[in-house]
Amino acid sequence: MLDRRFFLGLAAGSVVAIAHLGFASRPASAQKAKVYTGIVKGVAVGGYDPVAYFTEKRAVKGNPAVAFDYDGAKWFFASEANREAFKAAPEKYAPQYGGYCAWAVSQGYTAKGDPDAWTVHDGKLYLNYNASVRRDWSKNIPDNVAKGDANWPKVIAK
Numbered sequence: 001m002l003d004r005r006f007f008l009g010l011a012a013g014s015v016v017a018i019a020h021l022g023f024a025s026r027p028a029s030a031q032k033a034k035v036y037t038g039i040v041k042g043v044a045v046g047g048y049d050p051v052a053y054f055t056e057k058r059a060v061k062g063n064p065a066v067a068f069d070y071d072g073a074k075w076f077f078a079s080e081a082n083r084e085a086f087k088a089a090p091e092k093y094a095p096q097y098g099g100y101c102a103w104a105v106s107q108g109y110t111a112k113g114d115p116d117a118w119t120v121h122d123g124k125l126y127l128n129y130n131a132s133v134r135r136d137w138s139k140n141i142p143d144n145v146a147k148g149d150a151n152w153p154k155v156i157a158k
Helices: 004-021 080-088 102-107 131-138 141-157
Strands: 063-070 073-077 114-121 124-128
Touching: 063 080, 073 080, 102 124, 102 131, 102 141, 114 131, 114 141, 124 131, 124 141, 131 141
Parallel strands: none
Antiparallel strands: 063 073, 114 124
16 A cells, blocks of 8 residues: 655655756746847847937838847848948937837736837837837826836846
8 A cells, every 4th residue: 555655755756857857946037138039039129220210210121231239139221321320329229118118018028019100208119019009008108117217127037
């Protein structure tokens, strides 16, 4: 007849086996990338030129031949002048919240940022998940920015 010691030994052996497979040593969750690169793998803003939102007031595809590595991602630019402007002041041109959806960050989570669903507010670029979410975001941008700024360090660490 099997007794309690047998089952305890079996359970302990299973834990050891799982640990040897490496499962026990993995963290429950890893920190998200600081810059969203899910549209084009490894590329910020889906390959769009972040400077053009300010200079041309529209989304402009960047050129992979005119690139710059910053903050763990590759950034594409439509011109060398835009790349040089970005190099001189990346914090001025890079989208807030690493290009994740600004509305999502204001709500306490992350989602993809779409380079075609954008807003420049108070000299800063914000991306949203899509045009519909951008409309919701735009209803109260100052409050959403305040919430997003407060949430950003927490949501990126999840």
